[in-house]
Amino acid sequence: DGQVAIEISDYDEKDRELEGIIALQVHRGPAMKVQFKDMAIKVLDKKDETNGDVGAVPNWIWPEDAPAETTVVFSKEFNVPGNRVGGVRLSGTADNSYEFSVNGKKVLSGGDWQKVSGTDIRANVRNGKNKLQVKVRNSGGPGGLIARLEIELPDKSVKAIVSDSTWLASVDGGANVAPKILGKAGISPWTVVTTKSFDEAVQLRTAGATPAEEIQVAKGFKAELLYSVPQAAQGSWVNMCVVPDGSLIVSDQYGQLYSVIPKGIQDATETSVTQLQLDIGEAQGLVWAFDSLYVVVNKGQKYDSGVYRVTDADNDGTLDTVKQLISLTGGGEHGPHAVVPTPDGSGLVVVCGNQTKMIEMQTSLVPQTWDEDLILPRTYGRGFMRGVPAPGGYIFQMDQNGENRKLIATGFRNQFDAAFNRYGDLFTYDADMEWDVNTPWYRPTRVCHVTAGAEFGWRNGSGKWPSYMPDSLPSIVDIGPGSPTGIAFGYGTAFPAKYQEALYICDWSYGKMYAVHLAADGTTYTGKLEEFVSASPLPLTDVVVNPVDKALYFAIGGRRVKSGLYRVTYIGEESTNPAAQRLFVRNAREQLESTFLSDTPDDRLELAL
Template identity: 60%
Template sequence: MIQAFQTLCITISTILVSQTLLAAETIESPSTQIWTFQNPEHGWTAYSDCKLSVKDNLLHVDSTGKDPHFGRELKSAAGWKQVKLKLRADFPLKGEVYWKTEKNNSYADSRSERFDLKKKKPDWQELSFVFYADSEMTGLRIDPASQTGLIEIESISLGNTEAPRSATATPADQIKLLKDFKVELLYSVPTEVQGSWVSMTIDPKGRLITSDQYGDLYRITPAKIGSKTNDTQVEKLKVDMGMAHGLLYAFDSLYAVVNGGKERLSGLYRLKDTTGDDQFDEVKFLREIKGGGEHGPHAIILSPDKKSLYIAAGNHTNLPDPEKSLVPRNWSEDLLLHRLWDARGHAAGKLAPGGWICRTDPEGKEFEIVSTGFRNEYDIAFNPEGELFTYDADMEWDVGSPWYRPTRVNHVTSGSEFGWRSGTGKWPDYYPDSLPAVVNIGQGSPTGIIFGTGAKFPAKYQEALFISDWSYGIIYAVHLKPQGASYVATYEKFASATPLPVTDLVVSPVDGAFYFTIGGRRTQSGLYRITYTGDESTAPAEPNPDALAGLRELRRDLEELHAQKNETIVYSVWPYLGHEDRHIRFAARIALEHQPVEQWQNCVLLEKDPTTLITGGIALARNGSPAFKTPLVNVLKKLNWNKLTDTQKMDLLRLYQLVFVRLGGPTERERLDLLAQINKAYPAANSFMNRELSRVLVYLNAPKVIERTLELQDRALTQEEQIHYAKVLMNLTTGWNDSLRKKYFEWFLKSTAHKGGMSFNKFLVNIRAEAINNLSEAEKEMLKPVLEVNLEKAEPVAEGPPRPFVKKWTVGELLNAENSDHTQRNFEQGRKMFAAATCFKCHRFAGEGGTIGPDLTGAGGRFNAQNLLESIIEPSKVISDQYASTMFVLDDGRVVNGRVINLSGKNLMVLTDMANPSKLTSIDQDTIEEMLPSKSSMMPTGLIDTLTKEEALDLLAFLRSGGDPEHSLFQKKD
């Protein structure tokens, strides 16, 4: 009886509460609340700029202002929620749905979902919003419109739901791996609670520690190998710390490089557990590092001798007042001609030294600069021999321009400089005052890197450098090979998926497994583990006793002098300024520049060896006084141009640039002397030589330099080379006539056929605008029909008449022709056909061309004639994993085919046209019904159907040659 009476009381109480507070509400289940509007007692309240009433079983929302909103208090359990609205209005609706919780009991944009119904639809519309409540919900608010008028609402519902596709980390079975490797998804991070993980380290117990990009630190105990992955345990650390782009456990401490922006002071922190309770209770702020955003302070790693820390930072980060520097502190922009900032404003005004790497002691008391000139290197790693490497970012907005540089792996040597300068100012790879890449990767977004040292992998992969590409969702294995004083490399795709925004990598010394995280930019995070399942030995790789022998050992001996000052150092390094190895010359010059210039400046002027003179001249131009300009030019002009090697010529041209930038412009006598030395060399056979000759000769106002440059522009096979000449001539004010002016500006009409990154078109507009500023009013009037064309909106103008169709070539036909061919092939003709088939638009070859597709320079060494012909004529027969596209089937019936190249929250940015890299399609992950590997290559077919047989064979020979005009295919046959 008592139990029945209590039940009756509870039932009556529930009915009374329902009638008084939720008169219009129907409870379908304990997890769902539905509001319909049969009477005025509906429980919703007008908060601002609106009036509520009930009429004909509808809630009328009379919007009276610019920001109408209404809502109600409620209770609903934490977790994934779905709000549904059925409404109509006779005007476009644009608004938001907000929620609040016990943990965050206020309405904020970070807890809202937007809608934008741009078209007038007087019929009923059903809207659905899915979100995560981090604790029990306490309220719901609806902002229905951005203008005045009447909105009618038939129903509102709130219920539990499953996590959407975009809230679950990419399943392990969707990740492609190399043979005999296995990947497990250990943990799918609840983004709304634990954020988006971007950095990771391992503590002495083998537990992982990660940081949310915008929030806290978490500690993970991974499930043991072979056990269930759901045994993985995750805990939030009880310490006020996070937003770390770099984490490292060392010296019985957790170091965090915080990239906090305004919310937490950016810099180096040290955390300790002083009470032994397995929680960090002491937080020390060691050094401020001023920088924020995704180009701010990043990774921190331990030195090979385990005595110091190395920290990397991007180009939006100030140097942290370093007490010491291995890099001579005389960096500058060093640009001979006028630079244009990024056309969309990115990094405008940012100057040298760019991104940097420093080392410091465990207390962070003394910082020393190790290397500079990066764009945005996110992570750094040492190989077993103690050599440092990084993976530096590109500027994808610059794709298609001559100043674009692909993402690249760099060997970070002592005192090194890698030439990033903002806008159009980036130094080419060949400038002798910088160092080159070990290998160019292409477009991407570099994040975590690590060597495979300690992994239970075959020796090849223990020795590999693993690098992450966040935007394309790839982990590459880079295989380094010693060459001279540095390295060269090849790379292969190790793991990939769509999407797979990899953020960090670690190898556990406890279980020998390879762990990685995905996340960043509020995208879905996950923790994964890769293990080896094959039969090869996974015993620790034996160190190579000769790894640092020869030139690498010599380079490191020279680098030991970078931190010293001693009169004997000048004599020690001088013989190596003329060394044939570029890294040896660089290391010797940096050691020289650390010595007082008075000790060695006269030695440069007395030098007879051309290479030593040029290298020493670079040091003198960077350190000497203007008084040494004329003596140095007088020595350099005596060099016989025709007896110099191509490398010496290129280095000399760069030296002249440094002299004029650093020490002052030439006198008229010096100008004429230099023209006598180099003017006849222009144009040269080498396109990159022409680029540097054009810079210097335009600066010197050489006779007929405009005519020669425009002729080169006419003949140029790549858009990058054409744009270079347009920019070089941009600020030249003398030597023009009406005909030349007209020819110059008409090229911009042809440039409408060129495509590139997001800044590409605007750069062309800005180059033309700079040139227009040099015109007289009469010249502007004469060129008015050409100048009035809007380059950003103009229809593309063909560069020349289309090539006629020859025939539909088959692989068999051309393979038979190639097998029976015994004639000398034509290198230049092959290069022209590479352009005629539009290969340069997407592919890089011998340093020229685009980067949307793979670099084809080494293709001839990896593939035979049949493979090459199949890839050209039948591109969909075998599609490289690295450049495979995905077919997205959407819930509205659309099918999108392309490659994901960027992510933002739930949105995938998909490239659908390789010829137009700035044209992207945005796809909301929640609208994807199915993702399938595309069976069609993004490379079009029929590209060589306008080539004759001889032209096709020349193209094939060009590909097989790797860009070497001296290849045997171009030699006379016996």
Template identity: 55%
Template sequence: MIQALRTLSIAVSAVLVSQSLMADDASQSQSTQKWTFTDSDHGWTAYKDCTLDVQDNALQIHSTGKDPHFGRDLKSPAGWKKVKLRVRSTQRLKGEIYWKTQKQNGYSDSLSQKFQTRNNNNNKWQDLAFVFYADSEITGLRIDPASRKGLVEIESISLEDTEAPASASATPVDQIKLLKGFKIELLYSVPTDVQGSWVSMTIDPKGRLIASDQYGALYRITPAKIGSQDNDTKVEKLPVDMGMAHGLLYAFDSLYAVVNGGKERPSGLYRLKDTNGDDQFDDIKFLREIKGAGEHGPHAIILSPDKKSLYIAAGNHTDLPAPEKSVVPQNWDEDLLLPRLWDARGHAAGKLAPGGWICRTDPEGKEFEVVSIGFRNEYDIAFNPEGELFTYDADMEWDVGSPWYRPTRVNHVTSGSEFGWRSGTGKWPDYYPDSLPAIVNIGQGSPTGIVFGTGTKFPAKYQEALFISDWSYGIIYAVHMKPQGASYVATYEKFASATPLPVTDLVVNPVDGAFYFTIGGRKTQSGLYRITYVGDESTAPVEPKPDQLAALRELRRDIEAFHSQQDESIVYSVWPYLGHDDRHIRYAARIALEHQPVEQWQNCVLLEKDPATLINAGIALARNGKPGFKTPLINRLKSLDWKALSQTQKMDLLRLYQLVFIRLGEPTEKERKEVLAQINGAYPAKNSFMNRELSQVLVYLNVPKVIERTLELQDKALTQEEQIHYAKVLSSLTTGWNDDLRKKYFKWYLKSTAHKGGMSFNKFLVNIRAEAIKTLTDAEKETLKSVLEVNLEKAEPIAQGPPRPFVKKWTVDELLNAANTDKVQRSFDRGREMFAAATCFKCHRFAGEGGTIGPDLTGAGGRFNAQNLLESIIEPSKVISDQYASTMFLLDDGRVVNGRVINLHGKNLMVLTDMANPSNLTSVNRDMVEEMLPSKSSMMPTGLVDTLTKEEALDLLAYLRSGGNPDHELFKKKD
């Protein structure tokens, strides 16, 4: 049946081409055109950042290296087209060809194809060809040859009619790994050149799916019946001028579309209706403009649990649509104590709070209300059966390896919540009390569609799961939540995965109880799949279960009800909960307080005696009070006994001091000394995150000896993230230095060349050092000249210290026997040190520290026994986690590429081949792949513990089993 659909697609395309050619005869546009370059009258124009001339029968493009492109207007009939270039350059070109049409008379990414030439040291001519479909007459071509400065030569350019290419298939189901008991079907492979790449879906009342091409139209799909022998899935293009939707929802007898990046139609919220009963949408109403476009623009739209309102999510490049209301106090700011550096490659530079947001609105889009802020790029949102809202937020993968990197994460979106995304180095850690944490960190990835399993004919566990999509790694996870306090914590497992499987959206069809998903995006091959359960477990609808913690969530929701009200009695109602043991209840109470006029409660803060209540109320006052309250608030806070505070209270107090200085004003000299008298003696602390916050506050307050203490911590730091944090903290400090301290500080940058990270990583280090250099005198610059002149981006890596000597080739049995008979009290500190010595921190996150290329190991000790852990360390290829398995690509030019696909665009797969160097990617063109095989070798190297003694290895094992808890029984004295 699929082959029949491909044949039909080609036949339809041929008819379209034939019809286009007949139309062109009337308009006298040319179907075949070729340009050679023998004189200057060639008809092509330099549009930007380049010049054109003709020499030796070739068009010479002299590029300035910014955004060079040239082109020409022309006429060519609609249909399948082939553009051919004969090009030459000594450099490897990464360019793009664009075309414009009568229907879309402007150049955009929706009508373009990228290209890449081979390395060409011999400067030989290379032939490039591009095949595409134009749905109306072509009116122009544009060529972007390269973004680097230099010369590019073109001998000829041609544009001609061609046949439709054989339809490619979406990833076959036999290549998709799926949990036992589930069945997957490929219902439809989308012909990319005609129907684009689908990125969003919804279900209409008849159980049909409606999907949107990222750059094109809407399509309605009637899926084949479950269990049918023939795949008679039907796909129709909807005859309505609407598409480019990142969010679709059928509700209130209407189709809602959140258009992203519209040209003819602005980005925003639209409502489509069928007014004459012919089963087609004939009425389009523009409800609200939402300014934003691209992959961080406006995204999903879903129905509220009470079915009375709509919820819309948008990424951090999207302006708030002039909301009429907000349950988030509208006093958001950057709230950064020390100077921030923008992304080293310019991404989101200048973008300020609130970042990505979620709003709710009525069916007519008349009143928008802000519900939550502080996301990077949450693509989709979903409600659980209890009416709690969740999202899956994106990371900034270029930040990997830096202290401000935050993994992709699942967030519980409560009323008035803030999740702390800030651009560049400004991202808030999740322990800041003025924000909320994730319920689970996933790691690197590219979040897309999410949906709860509610309504599926799945086993109970999966009816209750939140399914989330990772576009770049090709994974659908099942996230399993359990209540914790007034919120949740979660674990996750891989539900479905393949290479490639760029999942874009997920829906549950209430008509057949099946789970549908699409793949596509960025012009990659798109497809529609269906997952059903065929195992032996019951698929009866899940009934609500008794929950001992439901009362806490109910209390939180009762407090949240005050977020949209103002009344003097609310202060008295919420005040007792400002110091509650549960973080989400404390947060809800503070937000309710901030919605009340500050004059009603500001004096209550100064009279409060309970430390937890005082700190949380103080945060509210710092965010809302006038500068005149700075001194009274500091006077009240300085009386708190630091040693009597809990770890959480200490961290919250440090953040409160930051907010006081940021929001209410710099401390006087007297206030500075009083604050120092309270906290200075705590630095350095045993906890690395406590040290991070202490270092910021103490550097800001310019404390004596803070440089010496911070450099000593940097010296001892076991993770590159911690070392970089201290380098950045000290970069803006102008006083307290001497020659020895300056040398020690700047020599660290030479050692930093051994550190690896994402695409922005090296440039960030360069920029941090540049900020520090600005604080130097001319004499200091001269003294440090030999160190300062080293190019950090090109320097050979310098080892952090002497290599550890080889001890022995450990076996699993040897260390397992030693662990089983061990009677010694293990050392937490030495275990952590060995985790670093074995380079585990480079790739793995543990207790909030370390990298994210590999799995987070914090919970490994709770899931695996000592033998499993030792096997994973010593024999990493024995059992390879599907989630982190690599693929072997056999290419038609004889090359073999082994790694994990982490990004896609069109036919190009970006493959990570070295876990220790996440910015080093290899581009693989799918057309060059002869075979893809699962790699039998783990990307994790062997021999990592062979430099450890037996005692050190046992301490490392204990550290892993402890989950990062220094009070674990393994570290207690043994009888």
């Protein structure tokens, strides 16, 4: 209607394409008709190149009336967004000699004004306010400084800060004054210094795993980047477990398993990663138990879905034998996920998302009466996973050989992981259906107390049970939109007692790890959320406690994004002594469950009566 709706400006003279086609993206969905109106291309004049655009042209600057032989200190404050990614490139030169410092640390120097020097200063900047200083010594003749600072942002655009009259200059220790702009790059007498000189001075660093200094952690804690995963060689990590010697085993979502010895474990001075020579991978569940590695595969490109046991058959200290214990049918990212040891050491619990077909169970604590129990016509929205029947995601228990399977709970959407607290209670972090946001049947991501025989009421579309239904349990705490991944209790960490007792849950989409502080509520719990770790990007995939160094480890990755391994330690002043165990009022439920879980039919009949 005569109003400009979208305007895109390309100031990247070096990399822009001036030939080809312009493609317009339309989001997927039902067939539709889309019209674009009044498209036009405008060629910008050189005068449109401004401070703040990639490729912005820097200026030669100098204080007016400064002596021919003098020392001038230039300064410029700049802000770095907390969610930046990529490199921070500094380039410049000065007549005659110069020294660049960032936040008080020398980063660049030179004595030949004809050569533009450059470096990536990513390691020297911090989130928020930073200060750049340049000490320039002029030994006669014209003096001048020219500089450019470029910050790569999360959307891969580049914010440029160039030398101009907004900088400050102090002549021979005097008061700060605004310098005079002498002209842009290429002016006389410095004609050899051009924009091309700046473009070639240093390339922006290829983005690696999110730097630790960009990660916000709770007060008193420190995050450390242990390893930035080379994507081409080792993929994108989605799962990990701790081995008794303190090493880790991790999995590439679409590739192999790797053994990781973190820095500081087994006297390692650097983190080392070695591929395991095993015919198994693509794991979304890993755990070390019963002197074996248990692997849960969610159908990938090579390995079939199911639960596998990997052992050292010849006792030479190297895993060498892979055996499938259970076949599970599930595809995409909604199939089988985590495997967790039971607290009593008798078996393992397997977590299955809502596209995992129910397998044969020897015992079921859940009444097997589930069905498509919505009386009114169902709304499917955009129809994702239409036709997938009740009961959706489920959790079952098995012994170390994959036998004596017992169905524990049903009705989840796509819970990725589970964790037991010190009292033997099981918890999981269940997913939402993000396309349902703002509909009456939207159910947010939430932490659930997985009681024996529970049915949480997931059904496709509008068919899911409301949380207030008496047939089900409400959540411990609702989080909101997100993508639940790994969870773990903080037991065994050298953290203050409050954080030792917390349940840590990872959200892949929003780059947040929450500490859920649980409180007794009758025979169940309520939870209070605390944002414990966050950054952008920070696609969290898994979290574990390493009992060897008593630290919390987490990984980022998944869906072929850049991956990394991190460690969180406590550096504050509070006591980190083991937390005193709190006794909850649990006798009534434990008495009921002891009969309910009994293998003796007479006991169950007595309970029913």
